[in-house]
Amino acid sequence: xxxxxVSVASDVPVVEGREPFERFYGREYRRVLALAHxxxxxxxxxxxxxxxxxxxxxxxxxxxxxxxxxxxxxxSNHARSWLRRRYAEVRALTRLGPRREAGISEMPADxxxxxxxxxxxxxxxxxxxxxxxxxxxxxxxxxxxxxCTESTARVHLARGRKQLATVLGVQEET
Amino acid sequence: MKLDTLLRQHAxxxxxxxxxxxxxxxxxxxHSIRRSWPxxxxxxxxxxxxxxxGAVVLLLAGPAGDQAPGRVLQFPSTTLTSNEEDGGVxxxxxxxxxSRLEPxxxxxxxxxxxxxxxxxEEYVRGIAAFAECLTTHGVAGVKWSVExxxxxxxxxxxxxxxxxxxHDTTYSLCWFSYIDRVLTSYGEARxxx
Numbered sequence: 001x002x003x004x005x006v007s008v009a010s011d012v013p014v015v016e017g018r019e020p021f022e023r024f025y026g027r028e029y030r031r032v033l034a035l036a037h038x039x040x041x042x043x044x045x046x047x048x049x050x051x052x053x054x055x056x057x058x059x060x061x062x063x064x065x066x067x068x069x070x071x072x073x074x075x076s077n078h079a080r081s082w083l084r085r086r087y088a089e090v091r092a093l094t095r096l097g098p099r100r101e102a103g104i105s106e107m108p109a110d111x112x113x114x115x116x117x118x119x120x121x122x123x124x125x126x127x128x129x130x131x132x133x134x135x136x137x138x139x140x141x142x143x144x145x146x147x148c149t150e151s152t153a154r155v156h157l158a159r160g161r162k163q164l165a166t167v168l169g170v171q172e173e174t
Numbered sequence: 175m176k177l178d179t180l181l182r183q184h185a186x187x188x189x190x191x192x193x194x195x196x197x198x199x200x201x202x203x204x205h206s207i208r209r210s211w212p213x214x215x216x217x218x219x220x221x222x223x224x225x226x227x228g229a230v231v232l233l234l235a236g237p238a239g240d241q242a243p244g245r246v247l248q249f250p251s252t253t254l255t256s257n258e259e260d261g262g263v264x265x266x267x268x269x270x271x272x273s274r275l276e277p278x279x280x281x282x283x284x285x286x287x288x289x290x291x292x293x294x295e296e297y298v299r300g301i302a303a304f305a306e307c308l309t310t311h312g313v314a315g316v317k318w319s320v321e322x323x324x325x326x327x328x329x330x331x332x333x334x335x336x337x338x339x340x341h342d343t344t345y346s347l348c349w350f351s352y353i354d355r356v357l358t359s360y361g362e363a364r365x366x367x
């Protein structure tokens with residue numbers, strides 16, 4: 001079958017006083033991809049989710065006050081929702097660029113098991129743990145990303161750590 | 175083993191999994207259209223828009239068959255590249271996407287996907303919106319119908335092919351892109367049962 005593709009290109013948005021989207025994208029992509037990876041446990045889904053988050057950030061670039069937090073919020077909040085069940089279907093409509101291989105290597109078995117246990121925690125607890133330890137972010141920023149208060153994030157972290165220590169059979173105290 | 179040790183260790187290991195990952199190309203392409211039949215060169219852009227309508231019929235009916243090798247649709251500021259893999263031709267234009275078109279398409283898309291299911295009613299609504307867009311932007315006489323039978327849905331389009339300029343044609347092509355995405359999604363949904 002003969003196929004023809006017609007593409008309409010648009011310029012990368014540039015907002016005065018802010019770094020170009022391209023630089024933001026290049027700097028943040030791998031870190032957000034890692035976050036998506038541990039929160040989904042699926043390499044393909046992690047890449048799709050990350051691309052969608054950045055694509056949406058690109059679309060809304062001129063409106064985003066905190067792009068770094070925004071893309072992480074999208075990834076965190078969508079990792080366990082309908083995206084998991086229906087992402088392959090939805091992707092067909094929302095995907096605007098060419099597909100490519102994930103480029104994510106497989107986790108070592110013990111690391112995969114560890115993050116499986118994290119994902120087994122209540123959703124907010126898992127998100128807080130991933131953002132604090134994977135992203136090395138202070139609770140103030142984690143709370144902003146998740147749209148809760150810092151004290152709430154602290155409670156989620158404490159409870160998540162306690163439960164995780166229990167299921168892993170390790171000491172919780174630092 | 176202490177919990178913090180494990181957290182740090184496996185956070186580092188998780189970062190290692192994306193160490194070699196390369197960010198995909200920036201989303202400079204905002205619309206993509208796949209056709210299953212060639213477009214004749216030198217025809218008026220209105221005819222191209224009509225051909226785009228007809229493509230939906232062909233898309234659902236299957237490949238166009240043994241038609242002559244395709245030529246390409248030309249816009250102002252257009253670059254062409256051949257795809258040796260599938261024999262197709264990529265056409266990229268610097269013409270801006272009409273600002274009001276993409277939000278309209280996204281809004282409709284969001285409505286269609288609000289419940290994660292592409293229903294027949296929503297699908298028909300998308301087709302109707304596309305036909306209306308064509309009519310509004312220079313392609314008169316567009317008609318459409320969607321029916322559901324035992325083997326799936328079918329539709330047909332027709333157009334009087336009145337003149338439309340390149341800008342109008344872009345509108346039409348953008349909408350075709352949207353419909354194409356709906357078709358793709360619907361096809362996947364049906365295959366998944």
